[in-house]
Amino acid sequence: MEKLIRVMDEEMQAVGGQKVNMPSLSSAELWHASGRWDKMGMELFRLEDRHGKGYCLGPTHEEAVTQLVAAHSNLSYKQLPLRLYQITRKFRDEPKPRFGLLRSREFYMKDMYTFDASEEAARQTYKLVCDAYCSLFNRLGLPFVKVRAATGNIGGTMSHEFQLPADVGEDRLVLCPDGHFAANVETLNGEQTSCPTCGEKLTQTRGIEVGHTFYLGTRYSSISNAVFCSHENKPQLAEMGCYGLGVTRILAASIEVLSTEDNIRWPSLITPYQLCFIPPKRGSKEEEEGGALLDRLYNDLAEALPHLTGDSVLDDRTQLTIGKRLKDANKLGYPYVIVAGKRVCEDPPVFEVWNQNAGEVLFLTKEGVVELLSKAQVP
Amino acid sequence: MEKLIRVMDEEMQAVGGQKVNMPSLSSAELWHASGRWDKMGMELFRLEDRHGKGYCLGPTHEEAVTQLVAAHSNLSYKQLPLRLYQITRKFRDEPKPRFGLLRSREFYMKDMYTFDASEEAARQTYKLVCDAYCSLFNRLGLPFVKVRAATGNIGGTMSHEFQLPADVGEDRLVLCPDGHFAANVETLNGEQTSCPTCGEKLTQTRGIEVGHTFYLGTRYSSISNAVFCSHENKPQLAEMGCYGLGVTRILAASIEVLSTEDNIRWPSLITPYQLCFIPPKRGSKEEEEGGALLDRLYNDLAEALPHLTGDSVLDDRTQLTIGKRLKDANKLGYPYVIVAGKRVCEDPPVFEVWNQNAGEVLFLTKEGVVELLSKAQVP
Structure with missing residues (x-):
């Protein structure tokens, strides 16, 4: 999770994101004002403090961030765009929590909220953040589709979802095979079977929603009076967007999408550990020399590729056969296993190197191992 | 905060800490079983889910972590000690939230929970974690005292607090000037005015509690039946300890303790930004050449000390005088300001460098600036 957060930080800061940290407890007043206290229904966790004041546990933070920006009374158009994001725990009283981290009542979400001086600027921001999401999923090596989506209780006039196609997914998608059209079926009026652009037959798939973007316009800024001082020196409502990525959900969905029946597979960039070292079995004739050579290989790697030192695991359960430990390593999903x-x-000396994501076994000298691993990235 | 968390991760992992992430929502059953559902009184935020099941928002996680470990039915003495920690948001319905981050109802805490095979081993763990806390505060350059403390509603038989002496502190401490004795006055029976070891007169001070350690014994492991399989192959209760550090509170307390009337001071290691660059005023005779030379200095620094590139701020409000921007820089607490x-x-070219924490102004060439800043650390 920390690696995934680092990658998200990079992508968000590359589009001018500034990281903030908003409270989980959000006052009932704020949610009454936006109308979402009632609209959210049972999904909102509600509680009272010792003085009887009402709160909810924030499932998202449109209300809170808009109030924060509205409190800056001297905001000038020169300071826009503002692109604020946080990576924090969110709460939703799900009717059916299931599939572990895929749908749980507490989860980590990256949520960005943007404030622009005009609709045109806000649409540019929207495109920029969507591009950053594409870049993120490409870097993770996850096959994804961006589809037209419904705006739900968040509101706004335009919305897209980022979906990972998968059988366990809860959403139904239709896709043009040539990429002209992609939508969540819940956005369609009636059944649509062919692409509105090229007429090709649409394919159907299920998807796991891992990101969601909304162009909000002034829906929230008008409620909290989040204004800036325009070029003409007049107060003007900020044009907003909001952008979510499911952090814990992406972890679970990645495994779901990449793994095989026998082996867990992680996106290499965010695998908990890149390397597993397996020394010889206790009592084998290679035990002493092999163990020493593996130690030396570790030291040589640490010198040549210092960023991988924290990414290595030594499976020192030498009472077990190499085969048994190799099987466990496959189950845990290390991209590289060095035997x-x-x-x-x-x-x-020749080491046996399992390059799991490529599905190949290589027999390599020390130099060969260093060369192979020089491609391994750690965020 | 992210820098402080990095330093804490280093210290906790150096003593064998493994990072975990426990839920904020903690079931009422678990807290009834430990007796703390009633004992915590109004401080506990309580709520119900859509099915009417009771929860609290975790202020600490003794119950949750003990249940987690108890669920590992095959735990062997060979796998102990277990030292689990998290850095997450905690909740306490404070009667009087005040002083910003010093006492708020939501805050970040680093909490570690340890599980040992014997009382002796648990006491070694206790010493080790206390030493890690000392190392942390020393690295931050914060003057602290470790005092005997009450165990309160956490329980256990031994406890210490780490306190930063400060007038705004809510705790009253007595200290032996020669360091033989230090206690929170709430632990004393009646008034104690002289050191029980050397007889010296005790000095009084106020302190901000920034860390708290507890030796718990089997108080929680006996409730959840958190056992391990002993050397003699028998189930035995784990000996526990718990260890807290106030993350957000340390941020606020650092500023409180280090700042002067006019200037914010941060511990250098966790300052938001190490460097502020101030180019010449617009329209001044140095404007063009000075601006270009400062750009070049930034590039040279980025090459010589790449870890500082993300730690630099350029104050390009060149419509303001250097003096005005220098004043703002003092208020924001950059350790180094380069004018x-x-x-x-x-x-x-000679640059004017304000080394704020040393309280001096230096006139340095490019080489001098690089040498000075080579001492600046970033976690």
């Missing part, structure tokens, strides 16, 4: 096997006693 | 002042047009 001191039978050929480690050759001159020069 | 392209009158002497920037000399050959070689």
